[in-house]
Amino acid sequence: MLEISKLVKRYGNDEPVLKELDLVVEGSSVVSIVGASGAGKSTMLRCINRLVEPTSGSIRLNGTELVNLRGGALRRARRKIGMVFQGFNLIDRLTVMENVLAGRLGYVSLYQAVTRRYPQQDIERAFTLMERVGIAHYANKRADALSGGERQRVGVVRALMQEPEILLADEPTASLDPRTSEQIMKLLQSLAQELSLPVLINIHNVAQAKAYTERIVGLRHGKMIFDGAPGDFGKEALDAIYGGIEAPEEEITAAPSRTSSEGVSHGQI
Amino acid sequence: MVDHAASPAPRVWQRYDRRQRLVRFFLTLLSLTLIVWAVRDIDIFWPWVWDAPNQISNLGARMWPPDPRRLSEIASAMVETVHIATLATMLNVFIALPVAYIAAQNTTPNRACLWLGRFILVASRSVNTIIWALLFVAIFGPGVLAGILAIMFRSIGFVGKLMGEAIEEIDRRPVEAMEATGASKLKVVAYAIVPQVMPAFFAIVILRWDINIRESTVLGLVGAGGIGVILQGSIDTFAWRTVATILLAIIALVLFGEAVTSWLRRRVI
Amino acid sequence: MARSDSARSASPARVWHKPPFIANPWLRYGLWLGVLIYLVWALGSLPFNWERISEGLPRASRIFGGGFPPDFSRSGLLLTGFKESLQIAILATLLGVLLSIPFAVMAAKNIVPKPVYLFGRAVIIVSRSFHPVIVAILFVAAVGFGPLAGILTLTVYSIGFVGKLLAEEIEEIDWGQVEAMKATGAGYFAILVYAVFPQILPRQVGLSMYQLDSNLRASAVVGIVGAGGIGATLMNAFGRYDYDFAFAILLVIIAMILVSEGISGWIRKRIW
Numbered sequence: 001m002l003e004i005s006k007l008v009k010r011y012g013n014d015e016p017v018l019k020e021l022d023l024v025v026e027g028s029s030v031v032s033i034v035g036a037s038g039a040g041k042s043t044m045l046r047c048i049n050r051l052v053e054p055t056s057g058s059i060r061l062n063g064t065e066l067v068n069l070r071g072g073a074l075r076r077a078r079r080k081i082g083m084v085f086q087g088f089n090l091i092d093r094l095t096v097m098e099n100v101l102a103g104r105l106g107y108v109s110l111y112q113a114v115t116r117r118y119p120q121q122d123i124e125r126a127f128t129l130m131e132r133v134g135i136a137h138y139a140n141k142r143a144d145a146l147s148g149g150e151r152q153r154v155g156v157v158r159a160l161m162q163e164p165e166i167l168l169a170d171e172p173t174a175s176l177d178p179r180t181s182e183q184i185m186k187l188l189q190s191l192a193q194e195l196s197l198p199v200l201i202n203i204h205n206v207a208q209a210k211a212y213t214e215r216i217v218g219l220r221h222g223k224m225i226f227d228g229a230p231g232d233f234g235k236e237a238l239d240a241i242y243g244g245i246e247a248p249e250e251e252i253t254a255a256p257s258r259t260s261s262e263g264v265s266h267g268q269i
Numbered sequence: 270m271v272d273h274a275a276s277p278a279p280r281v282w283q284r285y286d287r288r289q290r291l292v293r294f295f296l297t298l299l300s301l302t303l304i305v306w307a308v309r310d311i312d313i314f315w316p317w318v319w320d321a322p323n324q325i326s327n328l329g330a331r332m333w334p335p336d337p338r339r340l341s342e343i344a345s346a347m348v349e350t351v352h353i354a355t356l357a358t359m360l361n362v363f364i365a366l367p368v369a370y371i372a373a374q375n376t377t378p379n380r381a382c383l384w385l386g387r388f389i390l391v392a393s394r395s396v397n398t399i400i401w402a403l404l405f406v407a408i409f410g411p412g413v414l415a416g417i418l419a420i421m422f423r424s425i426g427f428v429g430k431l432m433g434e435a436i437e438e439i440d441r442r443p444v445e446a447m448e449a450t451g452a453s454k455l456k457v458v459a460y461a462i463v464p465q466v467m468p469a470f471f472a473i474v475i476l477r478w479d480i481n482i483r484e485s486t487v488l489g490l491v492g493a494g495g496i497g498v499i500l501q502g503s504i505d506t507f508a509w510r511t512v513a514t515i516l517l518a519i520i521a522l523v524l525f526g527e528a529v530t531s532w533l534r535r536r537v538i
Numbered sequence: 539m540a541r542s543d544s545a546r547s548a549s550p551a552r553v554w555h556k557p558p559f560i561a562n563p564w565l566r567y568g569l570w571l572g573v574l575i576y577l578v579w580a581l582g583s584l585p586f587n588w589e590r591i592s593e594g595l596p597r598a599s600r601i602f603g604g605g606f607p608p609d610f611s612r613s614g615l616l617l618t619g620f621k622e623s624l625q626i627a628i629l630a631t632l633l634g635v636l637l638s639i640p641f642a643v644m645a646a647k648n649i650v651p652k653p654v655y656l657f658g659r660a661v662i663i664v665s666r667s668f669h670p671v672i673v674a675i676l677f678v679a680a681v682g683f684g685p686l687a688g689i690l691t692l693t694v695y696s697i698g699f700v701g702k703l704l705a706e707e708i709e710e711i712d713w714g715q716v717e718a719m720k721a722t723g724a725g726y727f728a729i730l731v732y733a734v735f736p737q738i739l740p741r742q743v744g745l746s747m748y749q750l751d752s753n754l755r756a757s758a759v760v761g762i763v764g765a766g767g768i769g770a771t772l773m774n775a776f777g778r779y780d781y782d783f784a785f786a787i788l789l790v791i792i793a794m795i796l797v798s799e800g801i802s803g804w805i806r807k808r809i810w
Contacts, residue, residue: 104450
């Protein structure tokens with residue numbers, strides 16, 4: 001269970017990016033966080049694994065307070081938090097397998113990491129997960145030889161290798177074409193179920209958020225202004241979140257091609 | 270449209286506006302003043318200058334034809350020169366890399382280390398190889414060790430500066446991803462930084478080796494080993510025809526170095 | 539692909555090893571062996587005088603002890619040496635940059651006939667092959683000690699460096715302008731002046747600033763073999779075991795190089 005309370009992040013003396021944000025995520029639910037650029041989505045996600053230092057507030061993961069952890073304790077907490085990035089953040093010049101095994105870096109020794117002598121069960125797990133997402137045959141290919149969708153799968157598998165207790169995804173589909181981004185969203189949705197893992201997804205595309213997640217959180221100027229089921233997310237909420245801010249209209253409203261039949265009607269948006 | 274009647278004055282065209290012309294005028298004036306000052310003030314006995322072409326062609330005539338009698342001695346001195354350059358380049362890497370690491374903005378542990386690293390780089394680069402050689406000959410006596418150390422100390426600045434820049438230019442995103450897995454600092458370096466700077470590293474070391482070959486030809490002039498020792502000896506004994514052989518051998522060596530480096534570049538990078 | 543996957547997943551324990559950097563094992567281990575043999579050969583064949591080297595540490599402490607604090611009291615001598623270095627650098631840059639133009643033209647494949655090109659290239663290759671100190675020692679032998687040898691040395695050095703870059707620049711010019719000039723009926727030199735030089739001159743200004751900077755650096759060292767400037771002062775101080783004065787000169791050289799690097803960097807940034 002992830003509990004965020006009164007989270008504030010301020011860069012320098014500017015206006016805070018996050019203003020006393022509260023959020024609780026329980027069980028294995030897939031939560032999407034929507035909002036315009038600069039609303040604080042990415043900052044919030046990065047505060048959870050402390051890639052960004054929160055200014056004040058509290059973040060608890062399964063009872064552990066994350067905000068004041070340091071050094072080794074912080075690293076041990078981080079390995080329980082998987083993260084998937086917008087730009088995939090793979091190490092281009094290494095092979096897919098090395099990228100995947102990098103998810104175990106928090107567990108293995110420096111010697112094992114440098115010589116790539118990972119424990120057998122890590123390698124087993126890597127193959128199993130890679131087969132699950134369909135990239136096992138690329139194991140010895142260089143990461144930059146893969147297509148965007150395949151690269152993001154590597155990113156997802158790397159995060160899962162950490163045996164995470166929660167998965168954070170920062171705009172996981174923003175660098176992908178519409179078809180591929182749907183596949184990635186579906187993958188995240190089904191993996192969350194299979195592994196009973198809570199997943200937090202920052203996403204720009206409201207239609208995809210509604211189609212693939214169970215709960216939508218809307219942020220604007222660092223404050224939560226919507227929290228509810230996709231069914232309740234209507235025109236009002238959309239205006240409240242994006243109103244007055246230039247929004248890429250098509251991207252937000254265009255329904256994913258295959259989900260229109262699954263009950264999300266255009267009229268609703 | 271331009272109203273021709275309204276511009277009765279003859280139109281002038283000028284390449285630069287007033288301020289530009291003023292700046293250019295003063296820069297030209299400054300350069301000319303410097304040149305005139307240098308010509309008038311320099312401590313040169315002018316009749317010698319008019320005689321110089323004569324003297325130079327005279328020396329050239331005394332060098333012809335090159336004398337091949339000491340060729341085997343010259344060849345082994347050449348091998349020694351290459352050894353000095355190669356060993357110094359190899360050893361230099363062990364110092365230059367840590368210095369580059371602490372002198373790069375994004376990896377340096379703290380500001381004190383940053384300035385220490387920059388100081389080492391500047392000190393190494395500002396002192397020419399031959400001055401380093403002078404110093405090490407004074408300390409360790411004439412011989413190849415002084416030469417190796419001189420080349421090495423000069424290379425630290427070159428390799429360290431370029432590697433530091435390569436480290437500063439890496440893609441930040443894999444670093445972020447590795448941190449998110451809970452990897453320690455050294456593991457982040459091994460996974461996210463080393464693979465990214467590897468190509469630059471090979472290119473820089475190969476380039477420096479090429480330069481070092483050229484530099485180690487002069488070490489002998491101050492007694493630090495290599496072909497320069499024989500060159501100095503032949504000049505001191507006015508054996509100009511042997512000098513000519515040595516000069517040809519140096520050209521051959523430099524061309525050989527260039528051929529090897531371009532082959533290595535094609536193969537490795 | 540799918541079949542091989544299912545075959546793989548059926549096998550009990552899957553192994554993975556990092557694919558080696560060099561695929562061929564013979565080549566891989568051969569390379570390591572080669573490096574090892576090289577090191578043994580190089581270290582074994584180099585004449586190290588261990589007896590003399592072992593005296594190094596006490597000597598180093600004597601040199602550094604004698605060198606600190608650096609002695610700036612003979613600032614007159616220092617200033618004279620420094621001034622001479624500056625003059626050498628300025629005149630050599632002027633001569634070198636001017637002379638590099640004809641040699642660059644000769645060494646540009648696209649505007650001169652083949653024999654001229656080969657000659658121009660040869661001049662540039664030869665003047666680039668020799669370290670300035672070697673050129674200096676030859677000029678000192680030819681024209682005697684003093685700044686004249688220094689100027690000649692650095693002129694040759696500048697011709698090699700600027701000439702090479704300029705020749706490459708000429709080879710990459712926009713050929714359309716040359717054809718336009720040809721179409722007006724211009725002769726060979728008119729084409730050079732109107733269609734070729736305007737395209738390379740902006741670069742030449744920047745190059746000469748850069749060359750002044752590197753000539754100033756080099757002028758500090760050619761003096762070591764007798765070609766004038768502050769290097770000669772340094773060599774004298776070292777030869778007389780005046781380590782405190784030598785360190786003062788060294789500090790001045792470092793300061794001079796840093797200042798000149800800063801100025802030339804600033805000017806190049808502003809002019810471009």
